Amino acid sequence: MTIRSIAVIGLGAMGLPMAARLAAGGFEVRGFDPVDQRRQLATAAGVRPADSIRTAADGADCVLLAVRDGAQAEQALFGPDGAEPALHPGTAVIVTSTIGAAAVGALAAAVAERGALFVDAPVSGGPRRAGEGDLLVVVGAPDAAIEGVRPVLDRLASTLTIVGPRPGDGQLLKTINQLLAGVHIAAAAEAIALARGAGLEPGVVVEALSTGAAGSFMLQDRGPRMLEALTGDPEVRSRVDIFVKDMALVAGLAAETHVPTPLAAAAGQLYLLAERAGLGAHDDSTVVTLLTGGAARTPEPDENRGERR
Structure with a gap:
């Protein structure tokens, strides 16, 4: 064709x-x-x-x-x-x-x-x-x-x-990809929140750690947006509610295969908490505000804007 x-x-x-x-x-x-x-x-x-x-x-x-x-x-x-x-x-x-x-x-x-x-x-x-x-x-x-x-x-x-x-083989690998992505975002949020709580400058922390052994794509990509989220609303590039969906797919696959995924389960709960706090339509980097005591944003209308990751 x-x-x-x-x-x-x-x-x-x-x-x-x-x-x-x-x-x-x-x-x-x-x-x-x-x-x-x-x-x-x-x-x-x-x-x-x-x-x-x-x-x-x-x-x-x-x-x-x-x-x-x-x-x-x-x-x-x-x-x-x-x-x-x-x-x-x-x-x-x-x-x-x-x-x-x-x-x-x-x-x-x-x-x-x-x-x-x-x-x-x-x-x-x-x-x-x-x-x-x-x-x-x-x-x-x-x-x-x-x-x-x-x-x-x-x-x-x-x-x-x-x-x-088989149709579905791609979805299985992508679900595993989302396990890693979801855990890495949650880990980056915890690191930034902990650095802030310890009195360190979060921007310095993100810049330094992004280039070392502890770095990840998600720290490099979401880290600067998490810094924005501490004082405002970053541009929406990947919504919180997308990771609510994706981590549910991870949990479903883990249950189906009887494979324990405790880190994915914990990360999934963070996204659910963020959604409950009114952040579902906001960028997923805003999960950091749940760990720093930041105020939840006003929920935005669901504009059905398709898949984001």
Whole structure:
């Protein structure tokens, strides 16, 4: 198959830069998001906005989902305004969201009934790297399906890992990725809170430790935003409620496989506490305020902005 046109459903923190990256690579990209502001940003980024999922998917060679969870993915494909009428032999569906192996398996079976290809390809790396084509993409799909969408995946990924032939294999590896990411964010928050409590300058601590043996991508990336969170609200690049969802997927997989994950469980509770404190729609770096005694922010309206990580 040859992919020329792509419908990107979900223009959130990850969906929008991926759509812009694909559009800049010569694909015809139509994008849909329920939030008008996101569609306006897409237009400025060279993406043709659509006023519905169905309009975006109509005639597309590939439907790429960048939504928040399994429920949104199911609605995007098979809901009242879903992309289902556009699914036919030769069409490909790519799920880039972290929604869990079970949800992906069910969607893959339903898509296969319509003769379309299905590729489980959750992504990791954040909005900036999404716009640069520097994502880690972990894939679960048969070889034929992967080869059919390879130009799309190659445009988005600097590291493309084929995990296995089953839809859901990518989700399993991404769930483990989120275990590490969630624990690392929580650990960075604890370190900054402890440094502040000990009377150290948090900025000096983040700068020094980010370059040493104790450093991590999350300390480098979230650390400066945690410093912002101590006095204000950092830009939302990865929402707290996304990690509530993702750590629940980790807990579910741990229970299913009978593998104890005590650190992941503790980190998951931190995100739940942050959500309960009104931080669900705020950047996940704001979890540091729970440990420093900072006041909870005023909850923001849920604008359904898709998957963030």
